Structure formats: C-alpha cells, structure tokens
Amino acid sequence: MPVRILIYEDNINLRESLSNLLSLTGDYQVCASYPDCSGVIMQVKELMPDVILMDIDMPLVNGIEAVRRIRTFNQAVQIIMLTVFDDNTHVFDAMYAGANGYLLKKYISDKLMHSIREVLDGGAPMSPSIARMVITSMQKAEPARDYQLTPREKEILQFLSRGNSFKMIAIELNISLDTVRTHIKRIYDKLHVCSQIEAVSKAINEKLV
Amino acid sequence: MPVRILIYEDNINLRESLSNLLSLTGDYQVCASYPDCSGVIMQVKELMPDVILMDIDMPLVNGIEAVRRIRTFNQAVQIIMLTVFDDNTHVFDAMYAGANGYLLKKYISDKLMHSIREVLDGGAPMSPSIARMVITSMQKAEPARDYQLTPREKEILQFLSRGNSFKMIAIELNISLDTVRTHIKRIYDKLHVCSQIEAVSKAINEKLV
DNA sequence: CTTCCTGTACCCTGATCAGGTGACACATCA
DNA sequence: TGATGTGTCACCTGATCAGGGTACAGGAAG
Structure with missing residues (x-):
C-alpha cells in the first residue's frame, strides 16, 4: 500500500x-x-x-x-x-x-x-x-545564574513559586511561620529583590526552580 | 588540513x-x-x-x-x-x-x-x-488555555508577572490604585486563584504572558 | 576552639494585599 | 432601548507581607 x-x-x-x-x-x-x-x-x-x-x-x-x-x-x-x-x-x-x-x-x-x-x-x-x-x-534558555541559595532556601522558593502562601509553606514543611519568613528574607537578600512576586518572577524566569 | x-x-x-x-x-x-x-x-x-x-x-x-x-x-x-x-x-x-x-x-x-x-x-x-x-x-509546551482575560487585564497581569507591585502598576499605567485592585480581583476570578503569586505562577507557567 | 553558615524561632511596626460592596461612563449588541 | 461587558474609581476590614532586630543549636571549616 x-x-x-x-x-x-x-x-x-x-x-x-x-x-x-x-x-x-x-x-x-x-x-x-x-x-x-x-x-x-x-x-x-x-x-x-x-x-x-x-x-x-x-x-x-x-x-x-x-x-x-x-x-x-x-x-x-x-x-x-x-x-x-x-x-x-x-x-x-x-x-x-x-x-x-x-x-x-x-x-x-x-x-x-x-x-x-x-x-x-x-x-x-x-x-x-x-x-x-x-x-x-x-x-540559550538556561543561563542559570547561581545565587548561592541553600537547599532549604531553594525548597522554600519552590513552594513559593507554586503559589503557596507563607502559612501554607509553614504547615507543609512543619516549621513555624516565622522560620519561613526568615528564609524568605534571606532569599530576598540573595536574589536582590524585595517582594514575593519579584522573587517568584525571577525564580521562574531564570529557572531556579 | x-x-x-x-x-x-x-x-x-x-x-x-x-x-x-x-x-x-x-x-x-x-x-x-x-x-x-x-x-x-x-x-x-x-x-x-x-x-x-x-x-x-x-x-x-x-x-x-x-x-x-x-x-x-x-x-x-x-x-x-x-x-x-x-x-x-x-x-x-x-x-x-x-x-x-x-x-x-x-x-x-x-x-x-x-x-x-x-x-x-x-x-x-x-x-x-x-x-x-x-x-x-x-x-507540548503550549496548551495556552484561554481564560477570557480582557486586553487591559492581560496588560496588568504582565506587569504583575514582572514583579511590579500594585502601586507601581498604578503609577506606570497612570490609573488609581483601586482600579488596579479591581482589575486584579477580576483576574483572580477568571484564573481561579486568590493571591498574587498563584496568579503570577499560573501566568508564567501557562504562557499567558 | 572559635568563627561562620544554616536552620530554627520570636517580636514589632508599617506597608501591602484580599474580599466585599457600590458606583459611573462608555461601547456594543441584541 | 435595555442588557452586557469593560475600564475607571472609592471605601472598609481583616489578613498577609516586608524589614528591622535578636537569639540559639548544630555542623563545617579554619
């Protein structure tokens, strides 16, 4: 045929x-x-x-x-x-x-x-x-700069990038809300941002997650 | 040679x-x-x-x-x-x-x-x-579902996805903060989310921006 | 042994956001 | 002409987040 x-x-x-x-x-x-x-x-x-x-x-x-x-x-x-x-x-x-x-x-x-x-x-x-x-x-879709995030910080950033609130992350990882906040603050420092959206935007666009 | x-x-x-x-x-x-x-x-x-x-x-x-x-x-x-x-x-x-x-x-x-x-x-x-x-x-990287966002809403969502705060969007587009908030609320409805990060995460992952 | 890093946790203040309700002008479409 | 959709603006309450500081335990590195 x-x-x-x-x-x-x-x-x-x-x-x-x-x-x-x-x-x-x-x-x-x-x-x-x-x-x-x-x-x-x-x-x-x-x-x-x-x-x-x-x-x-x-x-x-x-x-x-x-x-x-x-x-x-x-x-x-x-x-x-x-x-x-x-x-x-x-x-x-x-x-x-x-x-x-x-x-x-x-x-x-x-x-x-x-x-x-x-x-x-x-x-x-x-x-x-x-x-x-x-x-x-x-x-060229992956420059993947290194911001020296610790494993825990990457984990938190991943949760954040999937749309979880601080509270949800705390529950999910079984740590206190303030601990989540501490990690997030350090992430902001390392990524040179100062809000969730900036962090998430940067994380997704630069494939940190 | x-x-x-x-x-x-x-x-x-x-x-x-x-x-x-x-x-x-x-x-x-x-x-x-x-x-x-x-x-x-x-x-x-x-x-x-x-x-x-x-x-x-x-x-x-x-x-x-x-x-x-x-x-x-x-x-x-x-x-x-x-x-x-x-x-x-x-x-x-x-x-x-x-x-x-x-x-x-x-x-x-x-x-x-x-x-x-x-x-x-x-x-x-x-x-x-x-x-x-x-x-x-x-x-397969482009299903690109349609959430019926209006042009203005897409514009707002783009600004949001780039890490802009409500205030910055308002200034950038020269409209009031409350108007930005109204658009954002409607975007949340259409995307079935209830926070910035969820919206941004969805927008980027589903290539709405 | 001490310093540094990481992960954990708490507190406080002011800023920002979420969710709800209501309103109005303008355009399109039935 | 009336309904609908869009873009604009306002107010209010409670939740959440940002930014600052402080603290401590455990491990790695010096």
Whole structure:
C-alpha cells in the first residue's frame, strides 16, 4: 500500500515537480495537491493522507495556520514544512503549531524522499541549519545564574513559586511561620529583590526552580 | 588540513573502532581518545579539537558534566553525544549543557561520518527519534488555555508577572490604585486563584504572558 | 576552639494585599 | 432601548507581607 501524500504549494512548477518526483518510485501516491489551504480541513478529512507537504507562504491561508487547523482534529498525519523561510519566527511557529519536520526548499531534491521515510518512522526531518536553530534555542534558555541559595532556601522558593502562601509553606514543611519568613528574607537578600512576586518572577524566569 | 577529533568513550572496543573508522579516509585525525573525562578541561585546551565525540555513561565524570565543563571556556568546539540513552532527561540535559548533536549508538556506523560533516557545517545531527523528542517537547509546551482575560487585564497581569507591585502598576499605567485592585480581583476570578503569586505562577507557567 | 553558615524561632511596626460592596461612563449588541 | 461587558474609581476590614532586630543549636571549616 503506497504512502498517501497531500501537497500544499502555491507555485505551480514546484507543485508539479514534487508530484512527478514522488510518483516515480511507486512507493508514494500523491492523492492531491492544492495551491492554497482554504479548504484544508475538508480536504484532509476526505483524503486521509499519511503525509502532508506544506508550504508556508501561500495566498488566503498560510501554511502555519493550516497546520493549526489540521491539528485541531488530526494528530496522526505527519506534516513536513517545505519552505524558503529559515528565520526563528517561522520555524518555531511551525513547530508550535504541530509540524513534524521542516525542510528548506533549497535542499528538497536531495532530502525529500529520505525525509518522508524518516517522518513516517517517527523521526523529525529538519534541514541542518533548522536543527541547529532548534537546539540553540534550547540552550540559550538556561543561563542559570547561581545565587548561592541553600537547599532549604531553594525548597522554600519552590513552594513559593507554586503559589503557596507563607502559612501554607509553614504547615507543609512543619516549621513555624516565622522560620519561613526568615528564609524568605534571606532569599530576598540573595536574589536582590524585595517582594514575593519579584522573587517568584525571577525564580521562574531564570529557572531556579 | 584534516578535522581534529577527540573521543571520550569508556568501552575500549568501541573507542578503538571509532578511531579506526575515522582514520580510514584521511579527512579526519583522531588527536586522542580517553576512557574517562577526569582531565577533560586540560585535554581540550591542549589538543584543540574541532569535534568531540562524547559518551554519557563513563566512570568518574559523566559526559554531560564534561560538556558543561568544556562550555565554560570553549564555545567553538562541536560536541556530538554518542550514547545508548534515549530518555528525555539525558537528551535534554545534554542539549542544555551545550551539545551540538546527539546520536544513538545503534545508528553510529551509518551516520557518524555524515554527522561529523553536518555538525561542522553548522547543523545539529540527531538520530531521528531524538529529533522527534526535541520538537515534541516544544509542542507540548503550549496548551495556552484561554481564560477570557480582557486586553487591559492581560496588560496588568504582565506587569504583575514582572514583579511590579500594585502601586507601581498604578503609577506606570497612570490609573488609581483601586482600579488596579479591581482589575486584579477580576483576574483572580477568571484564573481561579486568590493571591498574587498563584496568579503570577499560573501566568508564567501557562504562557499567558 | 572559635568563627561562620544554616536552620530554627520570636517580636514589632508599617506597608501591602484580599474580599466585599457600590458606583459611573462608555461601547456594543441584541 | 435595555442588557452586557469593560475600564475607571472609592471605601472598609481583616489578613498577609516586608524589614528591622535578636537569639540559639548544630555542623563545617579554619
């Protein structure tokens, strides 16, 4: 049973090239291809593809919005973005929306077949530069400065960050309210803040918890 | 000029296989290989490799800690993790620590050469299942429930989340303190919370800000 | 052995916040 | 036209928090 593929791409030349390319081997069946996503929900429901190749820059409905719409009712279909955009915004929006892969058009010819195979095997085919963007974004998300908090202080700060009042923390940890207050005061000193919210805000944003 | 490669791998058989494999083509020069990371800082400074292949499970100092140590003084060397671990904790810890690629050992023979080339070209070689884990983690990070906050309420909540007191918000927005309080009370209602910290905690964790 | 750090605990004063109630102008929508 | 939603403002009471100080036991480090 061939893999059913659905294509959204507004450039007619590329759309037909893709169709032709995929039809060569016999492993793939392009069940349809459209120049825009205005009917994407109906089309996906109707055609039940295994894989969708999705351009981003299209008239009427862009490819990222289309992915969002598809994901409202179908988590199973594998979606590979196929685009010229390699900026942060497009890449991450597409990922958040629910794409499973992201290929830059300049590398398509080399990688398309392999990528379709990979996404069906539970992978996430990405052009190298895209993969690097993704993991770089994860890395810069943690400077994690060290404020020399003691274990007990970290524990208190965690409770605080989850929304517990001083009183609740005292009960939870089975210590007196004043002890909690003492810890909190020391935390304020070390974090250079002077209120709960500042402390919690700093703790969460700098991943101290 | 061949690519200089440094290997950390405690299994002697694998370590030597890797060395031999990489030496075959002449494009790569294995400048050293070690069974543990106890001297990693000195070794990297001394040998100045272009690429490091890093196992995770090693005696004395594990590979993730070693990556952290390397990144304290060298951002340029490309580090590829080479491991059997495919669980969330190991993968993300390695990425956070500063790895540039992550290959599962079972696929090494196929992909090693290609991955080294890719990481040097600014990519981030990952085994397919790892890549999928990474982008899945990005996706589930945004449920973004809708609490029907009005624009003004979102604005107030943002100020609050940055650590501003009621008084500061009032001054900043040029409205009365009581008005701020009214907005905050309505926010509490909509978010089903009853204190600043709960609200801020919820706002940050659910990406309402 | 003494100093320093950590965790514990108490007290006091003034500031800030929570929860409730009430009010009014303006806009939209039915 | 009336209902509803939004943004504005006010007052009151009790709870909670901030900032200051003081104290002491136990452990680590010098």
